[in-house]
Amino acid sequence: MDNSNRFPQINLQYQVGNSARALLVLDDVWTLSVLEQLLVKIPGCKILVVSRLKFPPSVIDCSYEMNLLTxxxxxxxxxxxxxxxxxxxxxxxxxxxxxxxxxxxxxxxxxxxxxxxxxxxxxxxxxxxxxxxxxxxxxxxxxxxxxxxxxKLSIDNLSEKQRECFLDLGAFPEDKRIPLDILINMWVELHDMYEEEAFAVLVELSDKNLLTLVKDARAGDKYSSYYEISVFQHDVLRDLAIHLCNLEGINQRRRLLMPRREEGLPKEWERNVDEPFNARVISIHTGAMTEMDWLQMDCPKTEVLVLNFSSPEYSLPPFLEKMPKLRALILINYSTSNAVLHNTSIFSHLTNLRSLWFEKISLPILPQTTTPLKSLQKVSLVLCDINKTINHSVIGLPHLFPRLSELTMDHCINLTELPPSICQMQTLTSLSVTNCDSLQKLPSDLEKLCSLQILRLSACPNLKKLPEGSGSLVRLKYLDVSQCVNMGCLPKGIGGCESLEKIDMRECPQIRSLPLSVGLLLSLKRVVCDEEVSLLWKDMEKVRPGLCQVPQECFTLDWLDE
Known part of the structure; x- marks a missing residue:
């Protein structure tokens, strides 16, 4: 091969009888352009291509994905x-x-x-x-x-953005699934990408077998949450990412990563605290941390901070106040019980924070003096205990998050109802309250969410109805009440949701009739439901063939790996 990745002309000739056959093996092929130069058409010759890449069907007749060794x-x-x-x-x-x-x-x-x-x-x-x-x-x-x-051959053929995103994966613990939501938010903030571009990069890395996508059964359409997809990376590839990140001096690294969990911060970090750390990404993995356990680190360029820990109590690092550019904060607790956070007053310094992910955290009661996070746009609360925060905090959500556009609460403990103040969040475009077993009630004036486009309420078994006001959400495009097994009906005035394009109401066995106003849903393109419920839509299907989609039942035990 010459310097421009071109192969010299190859003259493949062999003297065989008419019935002879041959197998040509092309091993370790790294790019599509190289493969296209090597593919030859010879009667009786089959070509076997070995590669880490997934080539398109237009080039390869069939493909076989190899599993890891037993x-x-x-x-x-x-x-x-x-x-x-x-x-x-x-x-x-x-x-x-x-x-x-x-x-x-x-x-x-x-x-x-x-x-x-x-x-x-x-x-x-x-x-x-x-x-x-x-x-x-x-x-x-x-x-x-x-x-x-x-x-590193795997890395040499990546574009600059693909390489940067690959290196970011070293910020997460080994043998753990990474929710795609975290990566998308991280890449949007770090690499000035749109969400769609960030997702495309992830698919490209998956096609090169540099990571594995693990999808929920419903993932894939345009209203799928990124939370329904997670990422898994082989430990050796993760170690490669960390090694490449560590080639520079510790204070000059763009990513400051702890490869394994330790009880405290690395000694190497402690020896270099006299100078600022220039990392844009910092990832820490420890056990319990008190305020005294943290180093006095100066991190003027840090934009993403990932705090992985295993402990029932955790104090946020004081050096957060020395992170003026912090845009994404990810806090994940891997212990069996929820962690109580300390030093939460530090949030008043995070004036540029745009994305916040809390997992398995008991959120504190917020005092009146809590400073609003005016730049915050996305909040995700997963496996969190938020009941005290919602029911006893003096401060309201609209004051705390005045520009929030996406709020996700998944598997939140003891959440019985949403606070009425949530309806004053005029900028909210997406509200997801999913897998919350105790949720019984939504605010009566939900229609005040004038910007809301996506409402996900799946797998909330004690939620029996939606407030009538939800039928006046004129910008709502997607409604998901799937697996709300005690949901008795849709709102009578749902026809007022003039922008509604899709309803997911699978596994809602108590719904036995539809309100007459569904006939006013002129933008409705898809209803996902069980076979029995699809019969309720038969009149609309006469004028809109293919409106109902009855999915095949899909059961998985993947959650046992968590």
Whole structure:
């Protein structure tokens, strides 16, 4: 291949009989342009292309996605390079070998490189290697260079934006699913992208097998929430992202990342607090943190802060007040119980914050003196206990979030009703209250949400009806009441939702009739419902064929992995 990625003309000739066949294998193909130069049409010749990329059907007749190796296959491959045989020799420490293989995460390249680097080494060296791998550290400089040199081929062909987004994935813990909502918000703020562009980059990274998309059964149409899609990345690819982020000096890095959970902040950070940290992204993963546990860090350029922790109590870092450019704050608690937050007064300094994600947090009662977050546009509360905040705080939501456009509450504990003040949020375009088992009531004057376009209320089993005012949401385009199993009816005046394009009402068995005003829904294009409910729409389907969509039942046990 020359410097412009062009291949010289190849003359493939062979002397065969009429009935002979041949197989041409093109291994390790990295770009579509290269593949198009290599594809040849020879009678009786089949071409097998091996690549990390997903090529379009217009180029490849059929594709087969390989799974990761099984545990037995991984062990066999590792032993081949470590011992020159396909099983563990009697002289080796069987348990130690298994632990090292487990750290390779069934990735063939890691098994090959790490196995070869341990060949002929002492048991003490093996033990040290296992410990270093478990901490996310290379066995040695040569092992690291071999592995990363091979892996970085995955990165060399990325565009600048794809590369930057790939490196951002190192900010999240290993073996954890990342809600797509978090990544989209992060990339919009960091890389000046529109949401659609950020999603396109994610799909491109998935096509290159640099991450895996995990979709909810209903994800895919234009009203799908990004929360319904999550991202999973192989540990070795995550380690590659972190390694590439760490090539610069600690104070000059654009991303300051903790590769593994530690009890406190890294000693390396502590040794460099005398100078400002120039990172645009900072990711921290610890246990419990009190105000005294934090370092006095100066972070004038930080735009995204990811705080991962496992603890029932957590104090927000004082250095937040030295982050004048902070635009996205992500706070995720991985412990079994909700965490109580301390030092919440620090929010008064976050004047440029635009996106906030809280997961498994008990939100405090807000005093009257709480400073409004005037730049905040998106708030996501997942698995949070927000009842005290809503029912006992003196301050109202419109005062606290005067420009909020999207509010998401998912799996929120003890949430029985939404506060009436929520209806004063004139800028709100999307309201999602989903999987809230205790929710029984919505505010009566919901129609005051004059900008609302999306209303998601799925999987709220104790919600029996919508307020009549919701039939006057003239800008509403999407209504989701799916899996509200005790929902008895739609609002009588729903015909006033003149912009409504889609209703999702699957698994609502108590709905046995429709209000007459549904005939006024001239913009309605799709109703997703069960077969029994679809019969209620048959008169409208006569004039709008294909209005109803009856989805196939889809059950998954993926949540057991969480």
């Amino acid at each position: 545990e037995n296959e991984a062990m066999s491959l590792f032993c081949h390079f470590a011992f020159g045989q396909t099983s563990i020799p009697l002289s080796a420490d069987k348990e130690l070998v298994k632990q090292v293989v487990d750290e390779c995460k069934r990735l063939p390249l890691a098994l090959k490189v790490i196995g070869a680097s341990l060949k002929g080494q002492s048991e003490m060296f093996w033990t040290s290697a296992k410990n270093r791998l478990s901490r996310g550290q290379p066995l040695s400089e040569s092992h690291e260079l071999q592995l990363l040199e091979r892996m």
